[in-house]
Amino acid sequence: MTRDRTAELPESPDDGTLLQKPVDRRGALGLLVGGLAAGAAALSACTPLNAATPKEREIRLLEWEEFTQKHYRRMTEKERAETIERLERLAKLRDNQDVTIATTGAQPGVLFGYAFNISKCQGFRNCVEACINENNLDRRAGTQYIRIFEMENGVVDLDEANPTYQHEVPTPGHFYLGAQCFQCADPPCVPVCPVGATWQEPDGIVVIDYDWCVGCRACMAACPYWARRFNWDAPEVPREEVNPDQHYLGNRARHKGCMEKCTFCIHRTRKGRLPACAEACPTGARVFGNLLDPNSEIRWVLANKHIFRLKEELATEPRFWYFSD
Amino acid sequence: MYLRAFLLSALRSATSGDRRYHLWMGSLTAVMLLGAYGYYVQVTQGFGVTGMNDHVSWGLYISNMAFLVGVAAAAVILVLPAYVLHDVDFSRAVLIAEGVAVSALVMCLAFVTANSPGLPFKWWRLTPVIGLLNWPSSMLAWDVIMLNGYLVLNLAIPFYVLYSHFVGHEPAKKKYVPFIYVSVVWAVSIHLVTAFLFAGLPARPFWNSALLGPRFLASAFTAGPAFMILLLGFIKTTSRYEIPDAAISKLATVTTVAAQVNLVMLLSDVIFEFYSPTHHSTSARYLFFGLAGHHALVPWIRTGIAMNLLATFTLMIHPLRRNTRVLMLACGALFVGIWIEKGIGLVIPGFIPSPLGEIVEYTPTWVELLVTAGIWALGLFVLTVLVRVALPIELGEVRSPNLEAPLSSRVIRPRTFRPRYEEVRPVRTR
Numbered sequence: 001m002t003r004d005r006t007a008e009l010p011e012s013p014d015d016g017t018l019l020q021k022p023v024d025r026r027g028a029l030g031l032l033v034g035g036l037a038a039g040a041a042a043l044s045a046c047t048p049l050n051a052a053t054p055k056e057r058e059i060r061l062l063e064w065e066e067f068t069q070k071h072y073r074r075m076t077e078k079e080r081a082e083t084i085e086r087l088e089r090l091a092k093l094r095d096n097q098d099v100t101i102a103t104t105g106a107q108p109g110v111l112f113g114y115a116f117n118i119s120k121c122q123g124f125r126n127c128v129e130a131c132i133n134e135n136n137l138d139r140r141a142g143t144q145y146i147r148i149f150e151m152e153n154g155v156v157d158l159d160e161a162n163p164t165y166q167h168e169v170p171t172p173g174h175f176y177l178g179a180q181c182f183q184c185a186d187p188p189c190v191p192v193c194p195v196g197a198t199w200q201e202p203d204g205i206v207v208i209d210y211d212w213c214v215g216c217r218a219c220m221a222a223c224p225y226w227a228r229r230f231n232w233d234a235p236e237v238p239r240e241e242v243n244p245d246q247h248y249l250g251n252r253a254r255h256k257g258c259m260e261k262c263t264f265c266i267h268r269t270r271k272g273r274l275p276a277c278a279e280a281c282p283t284g285a286r287v288f289g290n291l292l293d294p295n296s297e298i299r300w301v302l303a304n305k306h307i308f309r310l311k312e313e314l315a316t317e318p319r320f321w322y323f324s325d
Numbered sequence: 326m327y328l329r330a331f332l333l334s335a336l337r338s339a340t341s342g343d344r345r346y347h348l349w350m351g352s353l354t355a356v357m358l359l360g361a362y363g364y365y366v367q368v369t370q371g372f373g374v375t376g377m378n379d380h381v382s383w384g385l386y387i388s389n390m391a392f393l394v395g396v397a398a399a400a401v402i403l404v405l406p407a408y409v410l411h412d413v414d415f416s417r418a419v420l421i422a423e424g425v426a427v428s429a430l431v432m433c434l435a436f437v438t439a440n441s442p443g444l445p446f447k448w449w450r451l452t453p454v455i456g457l458l459n460w461p462s463s464m465l466a467w468d469v470i471m472l473n474g475y476l477v478l479n480l481a482i483p484f485y486v487l488y489s490h491f492v493g494h495e496p497a498k499k500k501y502v503p504f505i506y507v508s509v510v511w512a513v514s515i516h517l518v519t520a521f522l523f524a525g526l527p528a529r530p531f532w533n534s535a536l537l538g539p540r541f542l543a544s545a546f547t548a549g550p551a552f553m554i555l556l557l558g559f560i561k562t563t564s565r566y567e568i569p570d571a572a573i574s575k576l577a578t579v580t581t582v583a584a585q586v587n588l589v590m591l592l593s594d595v596i597f598e599f600y601s602p603t604h605h606s607t608s609a610r611y612l613f614f615g616l617a618g619h620h621a622l623v624p625w626i627r628t629g630i631a632m633n634l635l636a637t638f639t640l641m642i643h644p645l646r647r648n649t650r651v652l653m654l655a656c657g658a659l660f661v662g663i664w665i666e667k668g669i670g671l672v673i674p675g676f677i678p679s680p681l682g683e684i685v686e687y688t689p690t691w692v693e694l695l696v697t698a699g700i701w702a703l704g705l706f707v708l709t710v711l712v713r714v715a716l717p718i719e720l721g722e723v724r725s726p727n728l729e730a731p732l733s734s735r736v737i738r739p740r741t742f743r744p745r746y747e748e749v750r751p752v753r754t755r
Contacts, residue, residue, distance in 0.1 A: 067446070071457050141373075147681065159607065159682035179681060188528060194465035195450045196457045212457075214443030214450060215372075218465050220382040224528035226681045230382060233373035256371040257442030314527050 055093060062090050071196065072209040072248065084248065091253060099244040101252050104270040106203035112264050112319065113204075113291040114278075115301045116178050119324040120285035123148055123169035123176035130280030131180075134265060135251040136243055138235030145229065145262035146180045146277060158310075178285075179310070180277070181206065181227035181262035182318030189219035189228060198259070203270070204291075204319055205263050207249040215257040224314050228261045264288070291319065327725040331491050334723050335714040342713070350709065353702040360699010363692045364439060372442055374692045380685035381676040385693045386440040388668035389700070392548070393429045393436070394519040395541060395667065397475065399549015400426035401512035402579055408505040414571040418557055420719065423483045424711035425553060426512075430476040432704035437472075439696050464522040471515040478508040483711075487718050492725040516541050529675045530605035531612075534597075540590040541667070546583035548663040550576045551656035556712075558653055566716050577652055581640040584659055588637055591630070591666070611684070612674040621686045622674060629665030632658040 069075075069083055084101045091097040128146045137143040149161035153173050161177070170176070187206050190198055197212040198219055220228045234256040246252040247267035254260050265275035269288075273279075278286040289298035301307070305323035342350075367374055377384045400422040406412035407419035438444045450456035451469050460466040482501050489496040520541040523532035554576050561568045598609035610616055615623050636658040645651045678684045689697075717723040 074457075143379075149681070157604075157682075159604065159678065161682060163681070163683060188526070191459070191462035192464060192526075194459055194463045194469060196459040196463075212450065214441050214447045216437075216441040216444075216465060217382040218463070218522075220379070221676070222526050222528055224680045226380075226679045226683075229379055230372075232375075232378070233371035 059090065059093050062086050062093070066090070066211060069211060071212050073199065080248075087248075087252065095239055095242075097239065097242055097244065099242070099246050099252070101246045101248055102267055102270075103248050104267075106201045106205075107270060109290075109292050110203045111291045112183065112269060113289060113298045113302075114182075114264070114275075114320045115287040115298055115305075115307070116320065116322050117283075117285040117287070117324065118175050118177050118322050120283045121148070121176040121178060121281075122283050122285075123150055123165070123171075123174075124282060126280040126282055127178065127277035127286065130276040131262070133241065134243055134268075134276035135262075136235075136237045136246075136253065138231065138233075138254075139238065139241075140236040141231075141233065143229050143235070143260075145227070146178055147226070149177045149179065150174050151177055177322065178277075179225060179227075180320075181264075182225055182310070182316075182320035183264060185317035185319060186315065188222045188224065188314075188316055192218040192222045194218065201249075205249075205266055205269075206261070207263055207266065208259055208261060209249070210252075210254050210258040210260065213258040215259065217259065219259060224311055224316065225318070228259055231256050231258050231260065327492050327727065328488075330726050331488055334491070338714045338717050338723060339710045350706065353706045353709070356702035357699050357706065360696050360702065363695030363699060367439075367692050367696065368442070368445070374690060376688045376690045376693060378685060378687070380679045380683060381673060381687035383440065383672055383676070384687055385669070385689045385697050386436045388672040389697060390433050390436040390440070391519055391523075391541075391672060392664050392668040393433045393704075394472070394516055395545025395663075396549045396552060397426045397429035397433065397472075397479075398512045398516040398542070398545050399553070400479065401509055402546055402550050402576070403553065404505060404512070405509050406575075408502065409509065412575075414569045414575060417566070417568055417719070418553070418572050418576075420483050420486065420715050421556060421560065421712060422553055423479045424708055424715060425549070425556065426479040427476060427483075427711060428704040428708035430472055430479065431707050432700050433472055434476070435700045435703060436697075437469075439700065464518060464525055467518045468515075468522055471511070471518050475508070475511050475515050478504060478511060482508065483715065487715055491718050491723070493728045513542065516545050523672070523675065528680050529608075531608035531675045532671070533605075534594070536590060536594060536597075540587070540594070543583055543587040543590055544663045544667045547580055547587050548660050548667075550580040550583070551659040551663075554580065554656045555653060555660070556708075558649065560712065560716070564716060566720060573652075574647070577640065577646050577656075580656065580659065581637070581646065584633065584637040584640065587663070588633060591633075607678055608674045611677050612670060616678065616684060619677070619684050619686050621688065622670065625665050626670045629662045629670055632662030633666060636662060 065086060070079060072080070072083075075083065080103050084103060087101050088099055091099045125146075125148050128144050128148065131137065131146050132139070132144060135145065137145065147163050149158060149163045150165045150169070150171065151158075151161045151174060153175060155161075158177075165171075183200075183204050183206050185204070187200055190200060190206065193213075194216060195212060195214055197214070198206065198208045200206045215230070217230055220230060231254050235254050237253075243251060245267055247263075247270070250263045250266040265273075265277075269275055274288055278288040287297050287301050289296035291298060291302075293299065301323055302321060305325075307321040307323045309318050309321055375384065403415050403419045403422035407415040438448075443450075451458055451466070453460075458466050458469070460470065482504055485501050486496045517538045520538040523529070524534060524537040527533050554573055557568050557573055557576070560566055561573075595609075595613075598606040602610065607616060611619065612622050612626050614620070636655040639651060639655045640646045640659075646655075673687050677686065
């Protein structure tokens with residue numbers, strides 16, 4: 001990890017060497033002053049040098065380290081631990097929040113799959129609300145990972161569906177279809193990223209390193225299921241509503257200008273819990289489980305129900321199926 | 326080496342001029358400053374100040390980028406005949422074409438940067454080793470390589486040629502001709518890669534067409550030469566730099582042919598979308614006719630196509646094309662028409678409706694308009710400087726200090742009276 005503890009620079013060495021290049025004392029002084037001046041000018045806004053209070057100074061320092069941190073997949077275990085420590089400290093310093101950020105990896109023998117029962121869903125959108133709370137979604141922009149489409153019986157056309165209904169549900173003569181990130185087996189959003197900031201984990205979850213993302217939104221253009229959301233502004237979550245149980249690749253605080261998406265609640269599901277949407281559903285329309293476990297409910301659904309997926313012709317192989325009773 | 330003298334004299338050429346020149350550069354600077362302010366607002370407040378949203382995730386910036394890559398690629402229309410086919414008529418215009426390419430690329434890179442909140446500071450992530458350039462799978466990574474490579478080629482070749490002329494040598498063919506060949510292939514590639522950035526996305530049926538790449542080339546070879554004609558016409562009337570009429574009339578022919586090909590491809594697309602409209606045609610329906618009460622782009626695309634049609638048919642009539650004023654008007658119309666058709670008329674409808682059928686329209690905000698205007702001003706500024714530096718050297722007005730002293734062994738002839746390259750073999754053009 002690159003460190004820039006400018007404030008802790010050692011006293012200039014007496015042996016007359018600097019940067020492994022022999023220079024005389026005057027030259028060394030010139031180099032130092034020149035370098036410092038150039039550095040200060042270039043980084044004036046983000047270095048700890050011009051911070052007013054010690055707290056602000058520490059925040060700036062941590063932000064600078066965040067800026068220069070490695071890609072998550074290239075970090076060693078130690079670097080990951082340091083990164084997490086820093087992020088937790090930043091949450092404390094900035095908003096006085098005590099959060100725990102996990103880096104739990106994919107569990108062996110697990111491949112997540114989801115099935116959605118269109119005959120059970122009544123369009124209550126408890127899942128949407130649970131998702132917003134669980135994943136610390138931006139309240140100001142009203143970000144939602146889940147979209148529930150109200151569809152007329154007999155019409156299986158999303159163009160004709162109503163995803164923004166504001167009335168009492170269920171409406172007679174209609175059914176409801178929920179969409180979120182389908183964690184495709186061949187995700188079109190992954191290869192398009194110019195900096196490799198998004199990838200698929202071994203358990204099938206497509207994740208984003210928020211700190212590595214440069215915000216070009218190519219993945220957003222590439223997703224055929226409109227599953228990705230962008231932080232156009234700095235996201236806002238009221239302090240008392242923040243879910244402190246977080247994951248580096250999941251619901252930790254995002255910053256403005258980075259992409260985010262549904263991760264099947266990676267912080268929960270990797271510990272064996274259900275995603276928040278599945279847990280919140282009052283109708284039992286949502287079935288989540290391990291596709292590699294032959295005794296799982298999802299495997300039973302796939303084996304015994306008539307299932308379909310959206311836009312199969314695109315061959316992205318979503319791990320999200322629809323079925324009806 | 327007279328590099329220092331070269332740079333100093335370039336600086337002198339670029340900063341000296343009459344009042345109109347300073348007024349022009351001053352106004353460009355003012356617009357650039359306005360753009361910088363818009364960019365400052367966008368960086369500090371977040372991209373929420375733009376008109377883009379989760380549905381329409383690319384807007385004016387990427388539209389302009391797609392268009393300008395074409396303008397940059399079109400330099401090949403002059404580079405290929407001038408250097409490879411030894412066309413005398415183009416030999417005097419080719420440096421200017423490379424200048425246009427450089428300024429268009431500067432604009433492209435500026436638009437890409439303006440489009441990504443992370444890029445001004447996180448650009449290093451796009452470099453191999455310290456960053457992570459997702460090459461070869463990401464088309465954007467390809468685009469980054471292609472645009473920067475083409476920029477380097479178009480800076481290095483003219484620099485070498487100009488510097489040689491500056492110090493009184495003829496440029497050594499073997500030193501730059503290999504790079505010319507590279508740049509010819511590169512020019513076509515940058516635009517194909519940019520087209521694949523869109524065409525490679527099955528999520529967006531409006532772009533997901535094999536025709537997109539060729540269509541990009543056809544429109545590029547229309548808009549690029551059209552701009553060159555305007556610029557060469559301007560240089561011809563305002564400077565001593567002689568540009569043969571044949572160069573302009575050849576460019577006019579190229580523009581006319583490319584504009585016709587472009588119209589054929591447009592027609593082909595329209596028939597494809599509307600003869601048997603499928604779900605995949607909804608974006609085209611939105612663009613040309615509006616969809617469910619939303620028709621923000623309809624007046625734009627109709628204006629753009631009308632301009633293209635009118636200009637193309639005008640250029641197809643020989644007496645009209647040979648009339649300088651009509652030619653200039655038609656070229657202006659083509660440039661703007663293609664900008665509409667290929668910029669906002671191609672990028673934005675790709676997002677409407679969204680892949681799940683929602684219709685959210687896009688209107689650029691004042692921030693985007695300011696930044697866009699600023700970047701165009703930056704491009705024109707760069708172009709002006711480059712032309713301003715190149716012309717006096719080519720005219721023999723500015724020379725290396727070593728040539729000021731009387732030279733017994735060498736006679737320097739003013740460059741006005743001979744083709745620019747000694748090695749250029751005259752070819753019969755008719």
